[in-house]
Amino acid sequence: MIDIVAVSDEERSYLNIKKCDILLGCGDLSPGYLDFLMNKLKPKISLMIYGNHDKKYFQNLFKVELSDYSNTYKGLKIIHQDIINLKEILNIKKSLYISGFSGAYSYGKKPFHFSEKDAKIFKRILGRKKAFKLIKDIDIIITHSPPGLENLFEKNISAFHKGSSIMANIYMKYFPKIWFYGHIHPRYTDQILNFRIHYKNKISYLLNSVPYKYVRYDEEKKEVVEIIGEEKTVKFKDIFL
16 A cells, blocks of 8 residues: 655645555745654655746746756656656555646746746657556646546636646546546535546546645555545546547
8 A cells, every 4th residue: 555645725734644555745845844844754755847837936947847856846746747756665566657747727938837838848758758658547637737527627727727728638548546636625615526527437536635645555466555634534526528
């Protein structure tokens, strides 16, 4: 079993979690807070992408890392438009692939914001890796904005918060076991922000990581075993595609 903690947008001094194998930063969190979580949870690997408010942590935008370990977020590996296999790092029997894409679906500087054109580049990158058999299935994808799947949110969610249609295409093509996103704060809405996506007799979990989600994942059976959030009971909306 693999213990995964995904976080974004809101910082908490207390999490009812003692440890994890993988820490995932889904954007809009300070380097100091992520350092605090790494010291508390002792993950074997910490990965992250950027949110739309992370620009403030960089004085020089030419020094924003898009891959490898960050000089700003010490100890965290950036996986923007990248995909990595954690099999050896976690010392597990089967491959476990994680991919990520930074930014909010809106207007602004990359990689803190992105357009459909930028999302198409990510789609092509994944497509090339699949074509050359560098990947088969993706277990987890992390983004800041949600993918723009139909019927997720009600009408009072803005067009940009509903997400990119290209990212929705990526979701359906690779149908990861888990997709973590941030950007939409649960305390600002009474809508359900966590989803069970049903497609061709398969289930994928689209999970809001604000302020955190804990997932226990059976990496051999490729199944989600447990999901815990700040709320006592995680509520899901079932989406059938």
